[in-house]
Amino acid sequence: MSGYLPTFESIAKGAFASAVGFSTLSLGLLYYGQNYLIYPSAFPPGSRTEVSVPSEFGLPYEELVLETPDHVKIRAYLLVQQKDLLQDESVVLGGGSKDMTDEEYIATCPTVLMFHGNGGNAGHRIPLAKMFYVKMRCNVLMLSYRGYGLSEGSPSEKGIRMDAQTVLDYLISHPTLSKTPMILYGQSIGGAVAIDLASRNPSTIRALVLENTFLSLPRLIPTAIPALSRVAFLCHQKWDSASRLPLIPVETHILLLSGARDEVVPRMHMLELERLLRNVPGKPRRRGSLVEFTDGTHNDTSNSSAGARVYKAVNFDTHRVAACKVIALTEETTAQERKTLDKEIRVHAAMKHTNVLEFLNAVIVENDGRTKYFPGIYMLLELASGGDLFDKIAPDVGVEEDIAQFYFNQLIAGLNYIHGQGVCHRDLKPENLLLDVTGALKISDFGLCAVYRHKESGKERLLTQRCGSLPYVAPELNSDAPYQAEPVDVWGTGVILFTLLCGNTPWDEPSGHSSEFRRYVCGEIFGDPPWNRFGDDALSLVKGILNVRPDERMKLPDIIAHPWCMRPSQVARQGQAVLAERLTQSLRETGDMGVIDPHTSTSQLDEDGDTTMMASTHQSQFTQSLLLFSQTQSGKRYTPHLTRFYSSLLPADLMALIVDAIASLGVKSKAGASDVATPECLRLRVGGFDKRKEMFKGWIEVEPFVYQGIEGSFCVMQRDQGNPISWRQLWKALVKFPDVEPHVLKR
Known part of the structure; x- marks a missing residue:
């Protein structure tokens, strides 16, 4: 019988042989299958079949199909600058631009060749391309690598290098674009593509912009995929930027953009690349720099705020x-x-x-x-205890004319004072209009301001810097010519007035790229809603302020004396409670207030000292009537966000539904660390672009809540950046999402 039983030695040999065989198989699969890890071209789901086009973002484009030397057909979008589509181009084009031919005008604009990261496709990067095209007046060529989007083939380092050279050769052979300065932009692995291409075409590339890229893939793997750190030597997709970067001529401008919160590429990679820029043997590079963004993450550094x-x-x-x-x-x-x-x-x-x-x-x-x-x-x-003005307004509805007049007159009064000090604000938009504890309007954020008039001599200067948010900037900023200060701010007040009355901006940008703006300039839009709902006085005021010619645009004294602004108002005499009720009337009519505050509570205030501070700083008839005191686990709390709701689900269950809903709504999200003071609170960082293609960012926080013996959750959406109306639209979409709505408490 013993002859039929395996010995310990034979078992050990078998186990060892199996382990060796399994390890060999695993290493073989890792070696030959690493392209699927490095180039996840099918992520996010649908990336190989659904590719956005620039026209969805109001951009003119040509779709290219280019064939590489190994006969792979790749897809690309070409966005060529054009003299604006307005009938009166002098509104948009300054200096001698209007006398140029189309080819001459295109040749004055740099051309940016964009290389994307290892996920998604070119369509996912169109908002960034729009920034280059609209704000910086660049021509743009953006491709989907082989195996990405609708391009043929399978991705590899050798193949993508050919793709990059193919699109550059297309530009070099283009009759007009070949005359323009060529700039490479690359994000993540796209940065490695840009570095490699520039090193092989030293006399062609004028500048590089590199966002969150790495030294090489083998050096990135130990931190990006720790489980594979011991077999990083098997990585045959090198993308060795550390050795290619010094080959780029020192005359080439190189800008490194590093996100301090990059969750993929460690900061030391970008710092080492900067060191390599500086330490070129023989001739030091003076045209290279690194800019770090405090809030920048791996995929959104170039769109993040300054911190x-x-x-x-x-x-x-x-x-x-x-x-x-x-x-x-x-x-x-x-x-x-x-x-x-x-x-x-x-x-x-x-x-x-x-x-x-x-x-x-x-x-x-x-x-x-x-x-x-x-x-x-x-x-x-000063703490604006009343929160954002536009947080109280239902999207696409707006407020009644009396309320609009009440706040518009305060905006004009504040701006008239600012201009009286010789200062141009240059960033008037909803997110910079706040309310104090009594409901009075406060103009905030002077980060983009400019002093245009000397206070003693009264001498004025023209401004040159292009800044502001596209839906609110004046059309003369589309030109490279200097501009007058006051008309720019006046234009912003007109867009704000329209938004007060209608609950949305009139266009996404004041240029020929916007069909709404073109129809406005031609006078075709006034028969359409919401324009046809304006009274005669309101319409004449809006049109006078939004005159595309800055020299004919209404001035502040004209606005103050306009009949619509001069008519008597009863709003201020009716008290803070009535003001709050009338301001939020559109939210009541849409049912939003029944979600924001589904119950009436008489609970006490928090026990952490807020009672005294709230009584002196936050608490007033205005804020109480606005329901800025929300019921929470420990009582009432001051919460200046009317983008909140209560749920019958526990926090973990609700957050799981929110994550799925946010993804389905096309919004990016990432789990955030819990606050030390409130470890029970779950946090989700969210961001994306609204219908006007403006970026928004913020937090969704969910904490436990018990009311009348029922355990549930309290959810608050806190906006950090973006239009308050767009943020409310996201809130509404979330509470109405099919999987979330059944669990939302309502009055």
Whole structure:
């Protein structure tokens, strides 16, 4: 019998042989199958079959099918600049531009060749292409690599290098674009593609913009995929940027964009690339720099803000509450950035008007390693306890004319004061219009302001910097010519007035790329809603402010004297409670207020000291009537966001549904770390682009909630960036999402 039983030695040999065989098979699969890991071209789902086109974003384009040397057909979009489609091009084109031929005008614009990351396709990068095309007036060529989008073939390092050379050769052979300066933009693995292409075409490329790229794939694997760190040597897709970067001529401009919150590429990769830029043997490079974005993540650094955050600050001796705006100071903070911040502080501190957010103080903590505090500029500002004005308005509905007049007149009063100080705001938009505890309007954020008039001599200067958000900027900013300051701000007030009355902006940008704006200029739009719902006085005011010719546009004294602004208003006399009720009437009519506050509560305030502070800072007839005090686990809490709801589900269950819903709505999300003070609160970072193609970012927070013995959740959506109306549209889409709505408590 023993002859039929395996010995320990034979078992051990068999196990060893099996292990060796399995390991060999695993390593073989890893070696030959790594392309599927490195190039996940089918992610997100549908990326190989559904590719957005630039026309969906209001951009003119030509679709190209280019054949590579190995006979693979790849797809690309070509966006060529064109003299604007307006009948009167002088509104948009300054100087001698209107006398140029189309080819001459195109040749004055740089051409950006875009290389995307390893997920998605060219269609996912169109919003970024729009920034290059519209804001920077660049021609753009963007491709989907082989095996991506609708391009043929399978991706590999060798193949993608051929793809890149093929599209560059197309530009070189183009009769007009070949005359333009050529710039390469690459994100993540696209940065490696750009570096490789520039190193092989040293005399052709003028500049590179590299966002969150890496030294090489073998050096990235240990941190990106720790489980494969010991077999990183098997990676045959090298993308060795560290060895290719020094081959690029020192005359080539190179800009590195690094996100401090990059969850894929460690910061040291970008720092080492910067070091390689600086340490070119023989001739040091002077045209290279690294810019770090405090809030930048792997996929959105170029669209992220400069790092400003706003906190609630409390003086525990006086119980006064203020807002504290913090801008981080790092080793990468440039002298020009410091100069801009200093200007913002000096200008805002000088503004003293009832309709301008009060600047209280500023403290600068230098990045010198000698302090325990976070290096940055701390701006102490008046706390706008009433929250965002446009947070109270239903999208595509707006407010009644009396309320619109009440707040528009305050906006004009504040702007008239600002211009009286010789300052142009240059960033008037809904997210910069706040309300104080009494419901009064406050103009905020002077980060883009400019001093255009000398206070003593009265001498004015023209401005040149292009800035602001596209739906609100004046059409003359489409030109490269200098512009007058005051008409730019006046135009912004006109767009805001339209948005107050209608609950949406009139167009996504004031140029020929917008069909709505073209129809406005031609006079064809006034028979359509919502234009045809305006009264005669309101329509004449809007049209007078939104005159495309800055020299014919209404001036502030004309606006103040207009019959629509001059008519008597009863709103201010009716008290704060009535003001709050009339302001939020559109939310009541749409049923939103029944979701925001589904129950009437008489619970006490929080026990963490908010009682005293709320009574002195937040609590008023206006804020109480706005329902800015939400019922939470421990009682009532001041919550200045009317984008909130209650659910019958526990936090973990609700958050799971929210994550799925957000993904289905086409919004990016990422789980956030819990706050130390509230570890039970689940947080989700979300971001994307609204219907006007403007970026938004914010947080969705879910915490436990018990009311009358029922366990559930309290969810708040806090906007960090973007249009408040677009944020409300996202909130509405979430609470109405089929899997979420059955669990939302309603009144």
